[in-house]
Amino acid sequence: MRNKREKRGLLMLVLLLFGSFLALTARAQTGVICGTVTDAKFKEPLIGATVSIEGTTIGAITDIDGNFRIEKVQPGKYTLVASYVSYKTQTIKDVAVIAYQEAVVRIELSDADLQLQNVVVVAQRKLGTETAVLNTVRKSLPVVSGISAQQISKTQDSDAAEVLRRIPGITIVDDRFIVVRGLAQRYNNVWLNNATTPSSETDSRAFSFDVLPSSLVDNMMVYKSPSAELPADFSGGFVRLLTKNVPEGNTFNLSYQLGFNTNATFRDFQLTKGHAVDYLGFGVGKRTLPSNTPAHLNDVSTSDAATFTRRVNTGWDISHFTALPEQKLTFTMNRLFDLGDWRIGNITNVNYSTGYDYYEMKNNNYLSYDMTNDQSSYRYKYDDVQYKNTTKLGALFNWSFLNGNNKFEFRNFFNQRGTSSLSQRQGTDYYSEENIRKWESLYTGRTTYAGQLSGEHKWHDEADKLDWTVGYAYAAYKEPDRKVVKSMERKLDDELKYYVSDPTRYYQDLTDNSFSLGTNYEHIFSVSELFKPVLNAGVYGEYKDRTFEARRFLYNLLGSGYNRFAEWDYSSIFSDENISENRIYMKESTNKSDSYTSENLLGAAYVAARLNYGEKLNANIGVRMEYYQLKLDGYESDGIKAVHLDQSSTEFFPSLNVAYSLTDKQQVRVAYGRSVNRPEFREVVPYVYYDFALDANITGNVNLKNAYTNNVDVRYEFYPSTGETVTIGGFYKYFEDPIEQTYSEAGSGLQYTYHNADHARAFGVEVDIKKQLDFIGLKNLSLVFNGAYIHSKVYFAEGSFERDRAMQGQSPYLINTGLFYQLEDKGFSASVLYNRIGKRIETVGVPAQNPNDDIPDIYEMPRNALDLSFSKKVGKYVEIKGGIKDLLNSKIEYKQFLELTETSGAKREVEQLVRSYRPGVTVNLGVSVKF
Template identity: 70%
Template sequence: MRRIGETGNGRSFFLLVLGCVLSLSAWAQTGVICGTVSDAKYKDALIGASVVIEGTTVGAIADVEGNFRIENVKPGKYTLVASYVSYKSETIKDVVVKAHQESVLRIELSDADLQLQNVVVVAQRKLGTETAIINTVRKSLPVVSGISAQQIGKTQDSDAAEVLRRIPGITIVEDRFVVVRGLAQRYNNVWLNNATTPSSETDSRAFSFDVLPSSLIDNMMVYKSPSAELPADFSGGFVQVMTKNIPDGNTFNVSYQMGFNTNATFCDFRLTDGTWKDYLGFGAGVRSLPSSFPSHLGEHTTEEAAAFTRQINQRWGIDKFTAIPDQKISLTAHRSYDVGDWKIGNITNVNWSTEYDYSETVNNNFIAYDVKNDASRPRFEYDDIRYKNTSKIGALFNWSFLKGNNKYELRNFFNQRGVFALTQREGVNYYSDKNIRKWESLYTGRTTYSGQISGTHTLQENINKVDWTAGYAFASYREPDRKIVNSILDENRTEKPDYYVSDPMRYYQDLKDHSASLAANYEHKFVVSDMFAPVFNGGIYGEYKSRTFDARRFGYNLLGKGYDRYADWDYTDLFTDENISADKIWMRETTTNSDSYTSENMLGSAYVSAKLNYGEVLNANIGVRMEYYRLQMDGYSSDGTTPVHLDNKTTDFFPSVNVAYNLSPKHLVRAAYGRSVNRPEFREVVPYVYFNFERDANIVGNTELKNAYADNIDLRYEFYPASGEMITIGGFYKRFKDPIEETYNEAGSGLQYTYHNAKNAEAFGVELDVKKNLDFIGLRGLSLVCNAAYIHSRVRFEKGAPERDRALAGQSPYLVNAGLFYQHDDKGISASLLYNRIGKRIESVGVPMQNQNEDIPDIYEMPRNSLDLTFSKKIGKVVEIKAGIQDMLNSKVEYKQFVKLTDENGGKREREQLIRSFRPGVDINVGVSLKF
């Protein structure tokens, strides 16, 4: 047996023991520096603040409660440096460390904006955390609400539309349009980063939020009260979406998610023939008219028209398959560079998704109620089956450059969205008294690009500051080769199929929007005394938008014999090349002059404002904004015979006052007044007629629309119990002159939707927003987020008019969002349970008559409950697993009319009519993300 010490192993063991003893001895002779880091004004914990021993890399990061701890510090006297982004660094000298003892410090950092001497902030303010958002809401003078990337990450929300539902006073229409305080999407303004966004919707004034993946959002702020530095064109809310631009170190993230929809996944699916490009969202190009196609078929002979018909005679076949699970992939790279004195950051993201939806919809419409027989009189009663595949591909490429007092940013966002849908409709059209079938094959391609370059320059530290932004945005919306086939039941036919094709149509549409903007702002601070330090702000903003719109319409002549017009949903046997000829089937041009138009607008604005204060107790922002607006449009009347030219110009001034009174560091009251405008959008003034298949109705603009103006008043109380917590309750009042709404009316054999100005309207309501940790009742790691709103509105009409006072279209009388969030950082577990409900709101304004019994009532979207559950688990530092269930309750989406009747004796009664109804299905998602 070998003895220890006689071998190399023995010597190694001896050295190991000696090292341990020396280490223990050294540890026994050290002390600890610990304490807290908080905001000097609000006393909130500064999560992530850095405390470092000067001249070394030894230090610690503050935790969620602001605590830090530096261990194993040798006895002596040290200087510490505490720092946090957007705060002035603090140097603490002569910190004495003794063996076996803790040196406890309480460090308070002041906001860099409050410092007046010799501070250079070389980091960017991060708004992606819940604490940062709450601090921004607290310090803002306009009434504002927001949501951060941190809170977004706790949900399964996949795009910006779903995220917005979590903000107080916000609801979403058609899964992509925002409604603020019950006011429809047309009353809101949206900027992506610091530049305007064009509307890619053909029939509404709105930004489609479903094009923006939630993973790219740094924060979303919704300003609800006007202020001079904000655009005047909003009455509900000004939504500012900021994409991520600050790198999270040097990291690479990849995430994959698979989704299952109970209506669609692994079920039989049908679409017309497609291409692989459909799965990238670029399927519109292969369906477009070829460049060799003539500008108008009416200029050619019948034989030539048949030849051109044969040239584009494609994609009639039905592809039957099983729907695969939804797929989502995202790749993100964060990079930071130091190049001389420059700090450079880059975030690059590429994302792709495809998903399948299936719905069975009851689709009805009614004319005036039959009072005598107490029975509804349907215009049509349909059952719709819809198959839909949505594919998106997007990219983000953002840069930031910092040097001393100068910061430059370059932001680029791109998204391509393709929707491939097939709808089969069957039912009775009571106007023609026929059993009918309608079949629509539709592909839509939507392209969105937004790019900005901006700079921020501090000319004299905390005295003079200039910032500027130049932006360009492009949006296109294409409907290439939209096919609609109408068929009629042959009641005398005994064999199947018994529906014969009567009226096939094809439609091509191409919309392009370009917009450019330029903004510059100047800020100058005056220091009069310790209690009075006013700030002067001034700025200019210019914007130019242009739109080109072109559409082509084609009908089919079905002549002669030798082919079979009977079919069951598959029309390939009818539209074969053999049947396309001058004596059988060929396309005819039905395009008119009104199917194309051009429009442009120009906006020039300037503002001045003053921020006044009395110490930190009272702050006010008083300002006025001037806006010059010019809208031009060239098109034709809806029948295509008369040229229409619009050239509308207005110059308006918009005053605003925002006041905040700090009752204490945790309590404040704010009040605001401002005037705003709501201008008609291109589509709303163009007399172009578009057929909406879902509504089975035409939509046409109104050249007589006027600007709508609103006076807005807000009052809100805010309480900040602790870091990351907020309780607010507020009220608002709005009065509108000439509000713009969408209405519908009878147009021959069908419906037609258009836009008009009411005389005036008003809306008022209360909002509650709560973000509170539940530690105080023993539920550590659990937090509550709840926001609710009650809103009342009334539209007023001229005396003697058939219209009766009613709620604003799109306005919900109440809405509730509630969520329970659980977070256990040590175990890397987080979970959430989210609930949403909105009140009954008008989807479409009806047709009023002098005799109320003859009304065609308003159509209401009915309340429904939505419940989402999410769970995530971090495994080590690299892997995170996420799972979630969206819309667990799968409540019906329903639209109804309520007929109010008065009998001969003055008795009142109400009848209910179902317009549309379907269940969207439950979405189950599982995913994994890797961070390197």
């Protein structure tokens, strides 16, 4: 009996195991249904669309990229049902599923022709995809170019400045300033998240794009033709930069990257001793003047001056160490949840980076050419060495609140950048006929904050739309305790050594505050199926104020008993033992011109009408009114004569933008608009700032006038398929009173300032191509190419010494191109990117009556830049990225070209090298984890 029960039990166990095996086998022999759901008209991904197997509860929801995936589907044929709010439900029949394979389905949904009632749509169109950016470009009436977060992710660009180089007609100066269509940064305007951005630069009108990590960019759009709803103050381009604000579900992302630069990494490095907070970019606070510093050091006794000097006598000691690789650490958290009828999203990002740069530079400057001896006449001839450590700490804290036709956003961006640098200069100053050394120790701190609260509201079936933005931005630039030491070559015991002669210390504090408020209203009139005109109107207000203060100090070097000869390390000279009223103490050279305050008020209103004939013809005609007031209080460079500016004007700026669709995939555009280019605070104040790199002073010009531009654009656009575009465009610009930076001799040195030319013209052609190469058999490979040819000329009054030439900062050509290879199923991508700009004038020279006596313009020379990058997903959560930046390591060179006329009348060209250095090759390798 027992044996029978055991046999029966054994049989049941075998049957159970066999059944389980059959079940497992059946389950293993399944397939997958996957694919994408997009808008049929605009080809944009639809987020949150439902795809299900008809007659079952099995299905999936599309993600942020419109992708869906239904796993563990038994082999066979199925019917899919795809649905999305406000779209027609679509049925896809006979979807064949084969074991161990994926059935890929591409679904396009069309708008529903019905009125929706009591439906709450809690979703937001994704703007960071390549398709979304191309659709924005296609539907925009002003001429615009852009780049998406999706395309940015395929490169190794680390900040917004590097990203902008990929946009047609864009180049970057000094690794952070934008040049559009070859026009210098002062001709461009930048908004961050629909609000103005401040300039943290003391000597230029520019937003420093390197403060924004590329991983935080959702998209960047560069508008190149004026339109009534855009600010009138741009002639090159208006950059609208949006940070990410729509979370991709609930995720955490942590990434870490190492960068190895062939110039700097593992080099023996030297900087003046710093502080622990330097590692976070907050070293300014440790270097500022004490709170009880005398109002003017010359008003106290020499004994008290020596006591004060001893109190601030820090920062002379040199630290020697080995430079580590560049390091970047980023943490991002995305949260998405529902609260009643509201869908709430949050993106929180914290990013940190630190890295080292090292340059060896030839640094020369010239007087008029020596025709008698047929040789260049040097003003100076130097060899520079620079050590630099830059640390950035940033954060982004963005919220979105969605409820039906109402959307609110609260965006916050913060960046702190600290740079410690040590420069050593050696060579000959031909003006004084001395062999000299110059040494500069400098710490700079830049703080940038931008915050906006905005809303968007729709009603009457979206026939009416209102949006508004309130913004505040803060920028600070500080140079606490900049030390400059000049030494002269002298004999000591029959040996040539360097004798310290002119030590100085400098403190600078610049603070900008910007407040903005804007609102826009849109109403769509449904006159007929073919004619649905749109009325747009809006107002905008902006207030900026700047406070600038600087203190200058010289050293009295008196008495004896200490050694004034030194080899780059000056800590022994400026030791506490040598600080006394009989030896070394500081005196002040600050005057009233070293401080100024300024403010500007901008009030704008516009009205525009968008007229159409079906989808074939669209036109936008509008006018913008701007009231602008500039106030400035300061002093002439002598510190005696007060300068007070109070200028205001009210002006109107008309614009017309027309787009005509030749076919569903082709259209042409024509645009006209008038714009203005106003002087920046720093360009009008007569404050004099010494720039060590240029070995020259920089000052403003209170007599600068506004520059005005008439802009004309024509463009043809072809969209072969989703994500592809071919555009060819031309433009023409006429400038009245263009503003340019020039330089001239001032006493024993150079001085840079700003002037208005009489007028200028520029015209050019742009080409932009984004194309998959599968049509020639190269699957998974795509080409991006954009280039521009530009011709410009500045004209001067008859009888002037100055001769017609290209505009300052204008490149004659620009080339950006790249190949992108992507295997989505393998999680692998790679790219090759190339960039080159034509020879352009960095600084306008000094013309003379006899052209042979000219001090020629300084040109930035063309160079080839080649970048390689790759990324590979490992499993579900890990991605590895790497690349090589500036693989060719071409020289960065600045040159002068002088056209000489011999007594015989023959002409020849003389080339003079002004500056030259190599930036080094950087190899990056990083890993990110997303879960």
